[in-house]
Amino acid sequence: MASDPSARWGKWPTPVRSWAIFPTVFLLAIGTALAQDPAVFYRQNCAACHSIGGGPRVGPDLKDVSTRRDRAWLVRFLENPKAVIDSGDAYARELVSKSHGLVMPAVKGLDDAKTGALLDYIDAQSKPGQAAASGKKAMDERAFTGADVERGKEIVLGSRQLAGGGAPCISCHTLHELPGLGGGRLGPDLTRSYQRLGGRSSMSTWLASPPTPTMQAAYRAHAFTPAEITSLVAYFESAAKQDAANPAPAQARPVVTFLLIGLGGSLAALVFMDEFWRKRFRAVRRPLVAKRKG
Numbered sequence: 001m002a003s004d005p006s007a008r009w010g011k012w013p014t015p016v017r018s019w020a021i022f023p024t025v026f027l028l029a030i031g032t033a034l035a036q037d038p039a040v041f042y043r044q045n046c047a048a049c050h051s052i053g054g055g056p057r058v059g060p061d062l063k064d065v066s067t068r069r070d071r072a073w074l075v076r077f078l079e080n081p082k083a084v085i086d087s088g089d090a091y092a093r094e095l096v097s098k099s100h101g102l103v104m105p106a107v108k109g110l111d112d113a114k115t116g117a118l119l120d121y122i123d124a125q126s127k128p129g130q131a132a133a134s135g136k137k138a139m140d141e142r143a144f145t146g147a148d149v150e151r152g153k154e155i156v157l158g159s160r161q162l163a164g165g166g167a168p169c170i171s172c173h174t175l176h177e178l179p180g181l182g183g184g185r186l187g188p189d190l191t192r193s194y195q196r197l198g199g200r201s202s203m204s205t206w207l208a209s210p211p212t213p214t215m216q217a218a219y220r221a222h223a224f225t226p227a228e229i230t231s232l233v234a235y236f237e238s239a240a241k242q243d244a245a246n247p248a249p250a251q252a253r254p255v256v257t258f259l260l261i262g263l264g265g266s267l268a269a270l271v272f273m274d275e276f277w278r279k280r281f282r283a284v285r286r287p288l289v290a291k292r293k294g
Contacts, residue, residue, distance in 0.1 A: 038121035041114065044216075045107050048206040052125040057202035059099050063126045066119065075115045080106055100196060108213060141200070144234035152235025155228060156190075166222030169232075172214075175239060187214065194233075194240040203233050 049058035065074065069091065077084045077092060081104040085092045096103055110118075154160035156175070158168030173190045174183035197203045207229045210216055224232070 038114070038117040041118060042121060044209055045211055046118075048209050048211045049104070049202070052122060054201075056098070056198070057205065058102060058197050059104060060095060062122050065126075066123050071116075071119065074119055075112060078107070078115050078118070079110055079112075082106065102196065105212060144230075144237065148231050148234035149238045152231035152233070152238075155232055156235060162222065162228060163225050164219070164222035166219050166224070172218075177239065177242070190236070191243060192240065194236040200233055200237065203236060204229050207232060 046062070050060065050062045051057055053061065053063040055061050069077075073084075081092070085096060085103060151160060155162065156169040157178075158170060162168070169190065170178065170183035172184040172187035174185065175189065176191045194203060197206055207224050208226075210219060
């Protein structure tokens with residue numbers, strides 16, 4: 001006869017049973033805490049691109065989003081936006097069009113429970129008296145100073161160290177006005193990032209809580225300060241105005257510069273090798289020829 005598992009379990013000492021149960025209880029507690037704190041989830045993953053009652057940012061305003069589509073559609077879209085868009089869904093394609101072609105990235109770890117809690121939070125914040133707090137603008141419309149713009153440029157170029165110790169923007173990004181090779185290629189070109197993100201408010205919110213996995217990993221422990229965000233927004237706003245007045249292909253200059261440097265380096269190497277080997281051959285051949293003639 002098979003023994004009762006519960007009986008075997010009961011033979012273990014009480015302290016052992018307690019420690020064996022602890023990991024399961026701990027994991028359940030974490031899951032429950034995450035499910036019960038959608039406000040933090042929204043702030044870390046959604047607020048950079050969406051408001052609740054504050055108007056469109058990079059993406060649409062989420063106030064009363066449950067009245068636009070049913071819960072099943074919203075859950076499906078939030079868990080895999082690209083799949084819904086690729087399916088040919090007309091409303092999803094309309095959202096992409098209104099967001100200047102930007103496709104919402106899938107949020108890692110978003111399951112049915114978290115999605116439901118997030119939608120409940122958005123519905124609650126959509127009620128009268130709540131939206132103002134969720135949708136307030138991140139930055140006023142005061143005129144930036146030349147000092148603001150210069151500090152932002154220094155942060156981008158890395159000549160001014162970030163207070164949190166984060167890497168400068170050109171480590172991963174480029175802009176068409178940057179000298180030389182124009183910065184890194186790990187991230188997208190930032191030349192028109194101000195326009196893509198929809199202006200001051202959206203960009204400042206995005207920088208305060210970057211929603212992309214790469215930016216989250218890079219700046220989770222090295223967050224920008226409010227003063228640094230102001231300077232960066234000032235610089236990118238200034239760059240946007242310059243680009244509007246004198247548009248230039250964002251990728252053309254760095255690529256051409258790279259090709260010219262490569263071509264020049266190759267020619268210099270060929271000249272050096274020719275000079276070096278020509279003298280070497282003479283040093284070997286002349287004594288041999290002279291000896292043979294003698």
